[in-house]
Amino acid sequence: xxxxxxxxxxxxxxxxxxxxxxxxxxxxxxxxxxxxxxxxxxxxxxxxxxxxxxxxxxxxxxxxxxxxxxxxxxxxxxxxxxxxxxxxxxxxxxxxxxxxxxxxxxxxxxxxxxxxxxxxxxxxxxxxxxxxxxxxxxxxxxxxxxxxxxxxxxxxxxxxxxxxxxxxxxxxxxxxxxxxxxxxxxxxxxxxxxxxxxxxxxxxxxxxxxxxxxxxxxxxxxxxxxxxxxxxxxxxxxxxxxxxxxxxxxxxxxxxxxxxxxxxxxxxxxxxxxxxxxxxxxxxxxxxxxxxxxxxxxxxx
Numbered sequence: 001x002x003x004x005x006x007x008x009x010x011x012x013x014x015x016x017x018x019x020x021x022x023x024x025x026x027x028x029x030x031x032x033x034x035x036x037x038x039x040x041x042x043x044x045x046x047x048x049x050x051x052x053x054x055x056x057x058x059x060x061x062x063x064x065x066x067x068x069x070x071x072x073x074x075x076x077x078x079x080x081x082x083x084x085x086x087x088x089x090x091x092x093x094x095x096x097x098x099x100x101x102x103x104x105x106x107x108x109x110x111x112x113x114x115x116x117x118x119x120x121x122x123x124x125x126x127x128x129x130x131x132x133x134x135x136x137x138x139x140x141x142x143x144x145x146x147x148x149x150x151x152x153x154x155x156x157x158x159x160x161x162x163x164x165x166x167x168x169x170x171x172x173x174x175x176x177x178x179x180x181x182x183x184x185x186x187x188x189x190x191x192x193x194x195x196x197x198x199x200x201x202x203x204x205x206x207x208x209x210x211x212x213x214x215x216x217x218x219x220x221x222x223x224x225x226x227x228x229x230x231x232x233x234x235x236x237x238x239x240x241x242x243x244x245x246x247x248x249x250x251x252x253x254x255x256x257x258x259x260x261x262x263x264x265x266x267x268x269x270x271x272x273x274x275x276x277x278x279x280x281x282x283x284x285x286x287x288x289x290x291x292x293x294x295x296x297x298x299x300x301x
Contacts, residue, residue, distance in 0.1 A: 195294035202292035203285030213266040232273025246285040
């Protein structure tokens with residue numbers, strides 16, 4: 001039996017034997033049959049040489065793609081640096097767009113405050129840049145110094161009225177009474193429910209047309225801009241002199257926490273959100289030194 005296996009070797013054994021066989025490659029002149037060169041080869045040497053050539057070529061191709069500009073022409077590889085730059089430019093454009101929209105809301109809110117009119121969200125959207133340009137040409141531009149002077153004159157008038165009522169604070173005190181502070185009405189409308197701390201109603205409810213812009217009562221920083229189950233979309237603003245205002249049940253919030261807002265700047269759109277709301281209105285609260293006060297005593301609605 002063993003003799004038969006030795007006489008009939010397997011294919012693998014025959015292949016290994018063929019790899020060990022030695023061959024001679026002779027190069028001759030076709031005309032004179034003169035031998036130019038002679039090389040001794042085996043199949044194993046040929047396989048190793050071909051494999052080495054393939055590996056070297058593959059390494060060269062990969063290096064060219066990875067370390068030269070040729071990678072830009074490979075589909076799917078792309079230029080990652082360029083893509084990051086495009087993404088950064090897109091984000092900057094989106095930020096500029098949001099800032100322009102916010103500035104448009106501020107301008108419209110201030111115009112409506114001066115005219116004592118109610119401005120809706122639809123009117124803000126319908127306002128075109130051309131119309132704003134015409135308005136700026138008709139009305140003279142107010143400089144920062146003139147605006148500051150007008151503000152001081154208004155505060156002076158309020159302070160004079162307060163002094164007549166013998167409610168002037170002591171000299172050197174930074175605590176300004178609410179009577180001497182100028183509040184902007186968040187909206188113009190009818191008061192449907194008044195201030196009633198006994199019933200835990202710490203503010204007043206004002207009825208106004210749908211999509212009316214809600215304005216900040218004073219300059220300050222937004223510390224709350226979120227949705228709650230009871231009060232819906234709610235904005236909270238911290239002002240000077242320990243004054244805090246809340247604007248509740250809004251359909252949409254126009255500011256985020258951390259934003260600085262000016263008096264009369266639109267911060268939300270009136271709505272009917274939250275389980276405590278029974279119809280479109282604004283619930284406005286005014287807190288002073290950690291205690292709620294009646295906004296109707298200090299703001300003309």
